[in-house]
Amino acid sequence: MGLKRRTFLKGAAALGAGTAVGFPGIWIKNASLAQAAGGEIKVGVLYSLTGTTAIIETSLNQATLMAIEEINAEGGINGKKLVPIVEDPASDPATFAQKARKLVVGDKCVSVFGSYTSASRKAVLPVFEKYNNLYWYPTLYEGRECSKNVIYTGAVPNQQQKEFVPWLVKNFGKKFYLIGSNYIYPKEENNVCKILLKELGGEVVGEEYVPLGHSEFSSVIQKFKDTNPNVIFSTVVGDSVVALHRQYKAAGLDPAKMPMASLTTSEEEIAAMGGEFAVGHFTSAPYFQSYDSPENHKFVDAFRKRWGKDKTTNFVSEPAYFQVHLFKQAVAKLGSKSLTPPDIRMASWDQEFKAPEGMVKIDPKNSHTYLWPKIGEAQKDGQFKIIQQVKEWVEPLPYWAYPGQVCTPNGLENKKA
């Protein structure tokens, strides 16, 4: 009998303690602050600081914070300071969704800067669409998306490939081997590549997808040797890039005859693989750290001063940086009107900013960005030599390969034939 009461009391006590520990939210008052009260503008920063994609997302976090600091140092926006609320979604889409909810619903940020992988963007999209908030997405991606709650500052396939593929065919040949990581970005880029190749009379001699994080490429390299392509069109990401390059060279393949042409290899990966393994391969991107412009020199110097002199900038951290400035311009334009995400979105249309890569502009038709694709050849010192640069900025066409569809400010529309 005593057992019953004691057990019960102990159980209740433990439960209470456990609850209190586990749910600090219960006893920490969740002060709901207005979005832009008293000289503060709250923005969310949602990049993984732990986990597999932390490798690159930490640089995005750093670029974003640096931009915010710059803006605040100049007095903020219309006298109001930007307050970044940083969350770590730990490279897990479910956690991304959770943190996005916190930033949008809990902290009431007016905008959130975030995401590297498409999976994480897709996971947070419902939150932004439901609460009509605004997500600024800086990463190159596969296109075919047209959300009214996202501003896309990364490159889409037409911007990355329209110059690149013809150049490759002209300089190296028509046989392509497509290798990518196993998810939608590489598959969609390869779709576009195949369309371009067909127009040019090219041929796909192999197409393969390896698991994310895969690092054993001996079988793949064997297939390269077998099929003898002119170009290896690579969309592997992360660790796989480093492993592939190293094993390629170690196996004795020659980049002068069978170069790897990538959309995802950046200064970051080259630093990790060692310059000698990257020499002779190509990347297409709107930005390279070696680009010679006053804005870029300023950007790289500031980044190094702030985060460490061995740091590199790359084509994902640069958009993460300039998108904050575009945000600033949009908010500044709104003046003393109330700051709501839809207003910010509309104010951001046609905003232009002299980014490190060149003048960029947000396209009002689809909320994507006009960019300056470049073709770079990797050098031994870890930087890219820019071989070709477009003469004028390239319009973003997220549905370029799908003529029946077009992205409009009100969302996706199907064109009548």
Next chain:
Amino acid sequence: MRTSVMNARIIGYAAFCLIILAVPLFIDDGYLLNKLSRYLVFGILSMALSISWGYTGILNLGQAVSFGLGSYCMAMALKLRTIPIQTGANGLPDFMVWNNVKSMPWLWEPFHSYAFAICAGVAVPVVLAFLLGSFIFRARVTGVYVAIITLAMLVVINLLIIDQQRLTGGFNGITDLTTLALFGVEFDAYSPATYYLVALSLTAALFLGLALISSKTGLIMQAIRDDETRVRYFGYDVASYQNFAFCVSAGIAGFAGMLYTLVMEFASPTFLGVPISLSIVIWCAVGGRASLVGSALGAIVVTGVQGSLSETPAFLDTWLLIMGALFIAVVLFIPKGLVSVLDFRLFRRGRRRETPSARPAPGAAAPETGRHASAALPKKFRAG
């Protein structure tokens, strides 16, 4: 004696459930309710593992398979009812259109019906568990080897789901889902309705589990956990009981998966990943694997602490370190879990010993799995 133990348990469980159910009376912030719902779903998941691990001795490292499959079933049903706002055409989900799929795959057809989806969410994991279980338990594979096999199956299924992008959305998962509306109630992820659904499910699962482990079947399951060979000598078909526990565990996990889709508003292959599967084991162990409410509590406390720590700016860098240290501390000093701190007397009364902790000699690790009949012999000579 057993009756008073039982009554104590029932009262304890009821108190726990009442507290859980009463929460929305004090909290009306949708975001918080959603967070709590997520923790409760993990509680159900952890409790399911406890049935197979704590009570039957089967360490299912692939529990996430059942969880993930359940969540995908629900996601598929919801997806088919989403008004396509991205690119869907011909009633095809948007991701299929991106993958240039021309017509609805036959696998998706039956999910137009909610009834089918809900049944499938439980049935598919159970069937899979049954098949796998029949395969391994008949061969008297137990202990660590079951763990390895379930882990391997997890990796395989994860790879397959990510690979079959045209069917499953690949690495992105199935996102952009409509809200479930059943029996006139809308289960929006932030609404009290969803919270109550999850809380009620947890309550139901707990009492179902309690009924199970208090029954004769439950006794036999626990006997199998303690000494499989001895139960076999008594004439019971051990493999069937193991398979039963395995399947029940899978079914509950599948149901938890369906609830998770409602709470998170998407389904992702990360739900079937190795990290989350290992996490389930951790929650179960921290809370007390041999206690249903303990393991549920373990999940809620651990994920709760994790959620709070990772959201506190001061711990942004170190929350993982703290979690790791906490686990180590719990494993070393409170091996039976948090619940054991409460009522160790209850535990000691009910069981004589658990096989793993009774062994002082690490060298005997291999045969302790009970594979060789000769392993039964030394036990007679070991001090009880």
Next chain:
Amino acid sequence: MTDTINQLFTGLSIASILLLVALGLAIIYGTMGVINLAHGEFVMLGAYTVWLLQSQFGIDLLTCLVFVFLIVGAIGWLLERTMIRRLYGRPLDTILLTWGIGVMLQQAVRLGAGAQLRYVKMPEFLTQAVSVFGVDQSAYRIFILLLTVALLFATYCLMFRTDFGMRLRAVMQNPEIARCFGINASRVYSMTFAYGAGLAGLAGALVSPLKSVSPDMGTGFVVDAFMVVVVGGVQSLLGTVVSAGILGQLSGVIAFLSNDTLAKALVFFSVVILIRFRPQGIFAMKMRRG
């Protein structure tokens, strides 16, 4: 013909890397029944040690190997003495403990060395390809293969030709009786764990120039290594070797014929089948119990 040679070599290379990682695990699991989920982190620590030594002191890879073995071995020894030894006889609990240790190690490295990919330099003379039977192969992979064989041989000698090895095998078979004979079982366990950890560190060091170095590089290795150990048969060195060979070659062949995703799935599937029909693995050590 070149295809077959290529294929054979690919399989051997994959197998040798598998074996390198699994060897330490096999020894630890075989001797102590400890399921070391932090094994992948030992591999990672080995890789980071090389990076640190190379970037700070400019030591080349081959010289680093000695340091790596000692440093990671010491870390393993420390962990065993302070925490792991309390959980002998509870193999399922060691999963939790070592998982927690792994998480902490990973995060500590991430905080200390940063999350980005790190660069480890391959020794100059090994960066080229050499011609083997008329086919170009990566010199570095051949180097790994040879070193794996050497380590295998060293381990074999240690276990079967030294005093320590004899004590180790005695403790493996029956710790209580071994203790009766005056063998300090706890010291044997500590040294064995340290040796296994050291081997893992070596694996990480050797693999890092070929792949990449990041805080979570270890997780991928741990699952594969476990498959190898379990398939090979607990406590059987030969089993581990054969199993690594089979799984490696199988992986390579399927990957070549179709793709790497399918290869991984099929290999794991066959592991499931194999364990079911022969749970003790390919070579089970016959022992007397009791």
